[in-house]
Amino acid sequence: MSIKSIAVLTSGGDSQGMNAAVRAVVRSALYRGLEVYAVQRGYYGLIHDDIRKMDLRSVGDIIQRGGTILQTARCEEFRTLEGQQKAAENLRKRGIEGVVVIGGDGSYQGAYKLSLQGIKTMGLPGTIDNDIPFTDYTIGFDTAVSIVVDAINKLRDTMTSHERSSVVEVMGRHCGDIALYAGLASGAEAILVPEVDFDLNKIATRMKDHFNAGKKHGIIVVAEGVGTGEDISKKLNEQSGLDSRVTVLGHIQRGGTPTHNDRILASRLGDFAVSQLLEGKSGKACGIIEGKLVATDIEKVVNTKKAMRMDLFELAMRLSQ
Secondary structure, eight states: OOOOOOEEEEEESOTTHHHHHHHHHHHHHHHHHEEEEEEEEEEHHHTTTTTOOOOOGGTTOOOOOOOOOOOOOGGGGGGGGGHHHHHHHHHTTTTTEEEEEEESSHHHHHHHHHHHOOEEEEEEEETTTTOTTTTOOOOOOHHHHHHHHHHHHHHHHHHHHHOOOEEESSSSSSSHHHHHHHHHTTTSSSSEEESSSHHHHHHHHHHHHHHTOOOOOOEEEEGGGGGGHHHHHHHHHHHHHOOOEEEEEEGGOSSSSSHHHHHHHHHHHHHHHHHHHHHOOOOOEEEEEEEEEEEEEHHHHTSSSOOOHHHHHHHHHHHHH
């Protein structure tokens, strides 16, 4: 029997394009004749019954906005079986049969737990880190990389003026994709990521050689998972004798207007999630691989580590010589 009512929530760290995804889910569901509800503050809102009905105007003028109009919050109670049962019961009493969860790995795990309670669930990859497997890109990643590239462009101007190196620390505790893509797009001299071992002494020697050959600046992009920018800069200065300065971009990477790529990706995935629920699917993670929309078992997604694009890393290294 086809479902008649669904809800949408955002969970975990916010990412640009979440609002575009919420808009797509709501309007796609309404177009197909479904009732749609929004859950405020993620799984916390599910447990505390912070749920409201949506219409077309509820998601007007949000496709271009960063963050999430539904807010997001941590919820330790949802980690318990009792919390999961309470959340499912709140949905059932409103007649809500399916939920679209927009978030990262932790959000996906919550969606899987909710599916075990008999609620049909779909996950959308909303995280700037691009660390979700079985999708080439996550919602917010393109915008975050664009922000980092723009910052590096500005830093390069002032570093050249002072003949210094710049160490740029970006987000990515376990996945170095932001550092990799931004570093490649910026022509960085070195890219340090958790997935690849590195030798700071060799990097320092190479940068010193570059400066001795007449280069006037240097850019090192560091994913936070390999260490702080301050520590990396200090060691580079000690080993090379150069004067490097640190910029930590922090949460600025999560804010701002989403790029057209993130808006389109979010729109496609949101519509796809609704269609999957209408087909009776559940416990799936929606993604995009080589331009095609795919749905993979959430249990498989959360138990798989995403492989790094070593071809891009090696390309960046070849071009930085």
